[in-house]
Amino acid sequence: MLEIDALEIDALEIDGVCKRYGDVAACDQVSFQVRAGELFGFVGGNGAGKTTTMRVVLGVVAADAGEVRWAGAPLDHATRRRFGYLPEERGLYPRMRVLDQLVYLAELHGFGVNQAHRAAEDWIARLGLREHRDAEVQRLSLGNQQRVQLAAALVHDPEVLVLDEPFSGLDPLAVDVLAAVLRERAGAGVPVLFSSHQLDLVERLCDRVGIIQRGRMVACGTVDELRAGSGTTVVVHAPGAAPGWADGLAGTTVVGVHNGRVRLRLADGVDDQAVLAAALATGPVREFSHHRPSLVELYRDAVGDGS
Structure with missing residues (x-):
């Protein structure tokens, strides 16, 4: 109640x-x-x-x-x-x-x-x-x-x-x-x-x-x-990186790829600088920023594949 x-x-x-x-x-x-x-x-x-x-x-x-x-x-x-x-x-x-x-x-x-x-x-x-x-x-x-x-x-x-x-x-x-x-x-x-x-x-x-x-x-x-409940999300643009470079990064989930930009959700306690270091290991990084998900994105996360 x-x-x-x-x-x-x-x-x-x-x-x-x-x-x-x-x-x-x-x-x-x-x-x-x-x-x-x-x-x-x-x-x-x-x-x-x-x-x-x-x-x-x-x-x-x-x-x-x-x-x-x-x-x-x-x-x-x-x-x-x-x-x-x-x-x-x-x-x-x-x-x-x-x-x-x-x-x-x-x-x-x-x-x-x-x-x-x-x-x-x-x-x-x-x-x-x-x-x-x-x-x-x-x-x-x-x-x-x-x-x-x-x-x-x-x-x-x-x-x-x-x-x-x-x-x-x-x-x-x-x-x-x-x-x-x-x-x-x-x-x-x-x-x-x-x-x-x-x-x-x-x-x-x-x-x-x-x-x-x-x-x-x-x-x-x-x-x-x-947004706070959805965890930290970062956007990385590493144009020289091979497709799928972020797959399997510890404590991260790829939640979107658009125009070469990879959007990653970080688990609690994951250092975003470790993600940046992994991106830099693939070559130059043109963008690294925190992402504020829209309500549309939050809604999709909340309902998953349901309706």
């Missing part, structure tokens, strides 16, 4: 959540926190358990075991009404006009008519939907439908945001707009949990990242913490 820091009581806590479908464990003891004011990227392959975890958080499906808490208390229907949720599959009324739909959804979350209209118009403007405010959702492009779905998750000023692939189908300008909105919401103290296959975007945007594989969390932390 999670150990909760008293200073982080305003957190969304997913604690030991399990969910099975027959013989398949969609979630297997999934535990992590999304702290107040934090952008948390939830990544994994198709079928890894991201959507099931989010559906458990929102009460769309019931967990077989474990608990989800907000501000230290188990979630109930009243609490979940204060959450904003964007499902992976669109949950819009296709024949309803954009403005009417957002007003209706805001009212369902307890807004009065005037307040609901103001909120709907505000998000229509912010997400670039003014020219479509009176259009039926089904007549919009897929990208604009995604903008409406985002507005629906935001229109009632939620205390927590849970977004399943929010950037899917958005053009680069819309991605920038949404990224700014999520930073603003986090800056106001809202915990933001979102999944995405766009790992470069997750790395750029998120405070922390959780990686899930086959229903289990395999890594969680800031990108720098994940």
Whole structure:
């Protein structure tokens, strides 16, 4: 079970959540926190358990075991009404006009008519939907439908945001707009949990990242913490060296070769100067540098050949 820091009581806590479908464990003891004011990227392959975890958080499906808490208390229907949720599959009324739909959804979350209209118009403007405010959702492009779905998750000023692939189908300008909105919401103290296959975007945007594989969390932390856990990596460019010169170096693993540059992961305690000496023994070394792996590389290391 999670150990909760008293200073982080305003957190969304997913604690030991399990969910099975027959013989398949969609979630297997999934535990992590999304702290107040934090952008948390939830990544994994198709079928890894991201959507099931989010559906458990929102009460769309019931967990077989474990608990989800907000501000230290188990979630109930009243609490979940204060959450904003964007499902992976669109949950819009296709024949309803954009403005009417957002007003209706805001009212369902307890807004009065005037307040609901103001909120709907505000998000229509912010997400670039003014020219479509009176259009039926089904007549919009897929990208604009995604903008409406985002507005629906935001229109009632939620205390927590849970977004399943929010950037899917958005053009680069819309991605920038949404990224700014999520930073603003986090800056106001809202915990933001979102999944995405766009790992470069997750790395750029998120405070922390959780990686899930086959229903289990395999890594969680800031990108720098994940880098620290992956060990030291160096890049060596020795253009005169024979191919495979680094194979078999004690305490090292070749993790990539590109344009004559060999990327090596060093085991704990291995002296990088010994690696440099081995490279120099093959001839001139044009480059020897420490490598900061990207989230894409960290993800591949975490999941291996799995999904």
